[in-house]
Amino acid sequence: MLKNCRCIRNDGRRFRSICGVLVGKAGCRFSSGYFCHVNGCDVMATVELCPYGSLVVAADWSDETQPNLHQVMGIAASSRTLAQAIIPCHSHVTLDLGTGCGILALLAAAHSEQVVAVDSNPRALRMARFNALLNGTTDIEFLEGNLFEPVRGRQFDLIVCNPPFVIAPQQIYLHSHSGMPLDRLCETIVRTAPVFMRQGGYCQLLCNWVQLAGADWRARLETWFDGSGCDAWILHSHSEEVADYASNRISNLAPVAAQREKQFNTWMDYYERERVEAIGFGLVTMRRSNRSSNWFRCESWPEMVGPCGDAIERGFVARNFLEDHGDRDLLETRVRHAPNLQWRQDHDISDLGTAVHSSLHFTSGLAYTAKMDSAIVKFVSRCAGDRPLSEYLRETAAISGEDVCQFSPRFVKVVRRLIELGFLLPV
Numbered sequence: 001m002l003k004n005c006r007c008i009r010n011d012g013r014r015f016r017s018i019c020g021v022l023v024g025k026a027g028c029r030f031s032s033g034y035f036c037h038v039n040g041c042d043v044m045a046t047v048e049l050c051p052y053g054s055l056v057v058a059a060d061w062s063d064e065t066q067p068n069l070h071q072v073m074g075i076a077a078s079s080r081t082l083a084q085a086i087i088p089c090h091s092h093v094t095l096d097l098g099t100g101c102g103i104l105a106l107l108a109a110a111h112s113e114q115v116v117a118v119d120s121n122p123r124a125l126r127m128a129r130f131n132a133l134l135n136g137t138t139d140i141e142f143l144e145g146n147l148f149e150p151v152r153g154r155q156f157d158l159i160v161c162n163p164p165f166v167i168a169p170q171q172i173y174l175h176s177h178s179g180m181p182l183d184r185l186c187e188t189i190v191r192t193a194p195v196f197m198r199q200g201g202y203c204q205l206l207c208n209w210v211q212l213a214g215a216d217w218r219a220r221l222e223t224w225f226d227g228s229g230c231d232a233w234i235l236h237s238h239s240e241e242v243a244d245y246a247s248n249r250i251s252n253l254a255p256v257a258a259q260r261e262k263q264f265n266t267w268m269d270y271y272e273r274e275r276v277e278a279i280g281f282g283l284v285t286m287r288r289s290n291r292s293s294n295w296f297r298c299e300s301w302p303e304m305v306g307p308c309g310d311a312i313e314r315g316f317v318a319r320n321f322l323e324d325h326g327d328r329d330l331l332e333t334r335v336r337h338a339p340n341l342q343w344r345q346d347h348d349i350s351d352l353g354t355a356v357h358s359s360l361h362f363t364s365g366l367a368y369t370a371k372m373d374s375a376i377v378k379f380v381s382r383c384a385g386d387r388p389l390s391e392y393l394r395e396t397a398a399i400s401g402e403d404v405c406q407f408s409p410r411f412v413k414v415v416r417r418l419i420e421l422g423f424l425l426p427v
């Protein structure tokens with residue numbers, strides 16, 4: 001069955017006929033139940049097997065013609081995104097909130113001594129338990145209940161959560177729709193998480209948030225973290241106008257055109273009533289910190305090239321480092337360049353001649369790109385953590401023919417941004 005998982009995912013009929021042959025000719029016995037429906041020689045899979053790296057997990061076969069509130073989601077794009085973004089820190093105890101088929105709990109088990117997986121859907125927990133056995137993992141604790149209720153009084157080094165974040169007027173699937181108004185579920189998780197986080201611990205969740213008419217969505221989002229005792233970093237992937245958002249989501253929900261149109265109108269009425277203009281997508285990472293003040297950072301999510309959890313963790317270290325060092329102190333620190341950088345020079349040709357555009361890129365992780373003139377690129381490439389930045393300031397000013405005092409504020413500003421984006425790493 002495992003060998004055939006690709007065929008099971010892509011071609012249900014073929015699976016039916018293969019099983020029919022097995023049932024009819026080879027005398028294999030299938031009975032209706034958890035994994036399949038049997039009707040004579042017809043064996044219909046009710047679950048699919050989803051490969052992810054070296055793992056294989058079972059989840060419900062998605063059948064849009066018969067939506068089932070308790071359907072257990074397979075490995076979706078959101079699961080993959082969060083899987084790539086999880087901070088792979090050594091964790092004593094990790095919580096996977098809304099574990100579904102258990103994929104994130106299984107991945108977190110690789111760097112956690114103990115994993116707790118919570119879901120309010122009993123079918124999801126049964127599936128996740130099965131998947132733990134299927135993948136030979138025995139040390140995940142599975143708990144049924146609403147959000148943090150089953151872990152009341154406990155604290156975690158890492159909390160990961162791919163919540164049912166779709167902002168919709170109705171609840172069709174537990175895995176996608178919370179049944180709460182607008183983005184209340186994500187807000188609730190953000191506001192509740194801190195007491196469940198150990199000092200220095202992280203909480204990461206994917207999020208959809210509303211962008212209301214006449215309101216600054218960043219400012220609204222920032223209020224979620226008021227008094228949290230956490231530093232927060234939002235990576236904003238994109239925003240969708242509500243009409244696009246509704247039609248993109250409904251196309252997966254309603255197979256019949258007439259149903260789609262009816263649902264679309266219901267969703268649009270809801271957004272209009274609530275004054276929602278657009279919906280933002282992003283990753284929230286928060287870290288509990290006992291520093292005197294907490295920071296909030298919200299910026300565009302760059303392309304992810306492979307796992308980027310390490311880069312996210314370095315982003316927290318960098319931001320704290322910058323908060324701790326005024327400009328003069330900063331010049332006495334040492335930094336080194338990231339190991340995964342590439343310098344690109346594009347030569348544009350026009351009637352006026354040629355122009356060179358120089359930029360620095362990451363080749364893996366959070367793949368930021370920064371336009372940068374070659375003097376700065378050369379400065380970055382020389383940074384080996386061996387000398388204080390003040391020496392590099394003098395050198396770079398001399399190479400550029402600039403006065404050190406006049407050049408210094410610009411140099412420090414650039415260095416701050418390079419550290420913030422991870423091009424330069426404090427040593």
Ligand SMILES: C[S@@+](CC[C@H](N)C(=O)[O-])C[C@H]1O[C@@H](n2cnc3c(N)ncnc32)[C@H](O)[C@@H]1O
Binds near residue numbers: 073076103104174175
């Ligand atoms: C988007 S799925 C994520 C599944 C899995 N973690 C993944 O990333 O593929 C969200 C999960 O949250 C669960 N869930 C929904 N509401 C919940 C609640 N109030 N408390 C706990 N779990 C909930 C759903 O049953 C579903 O399994």
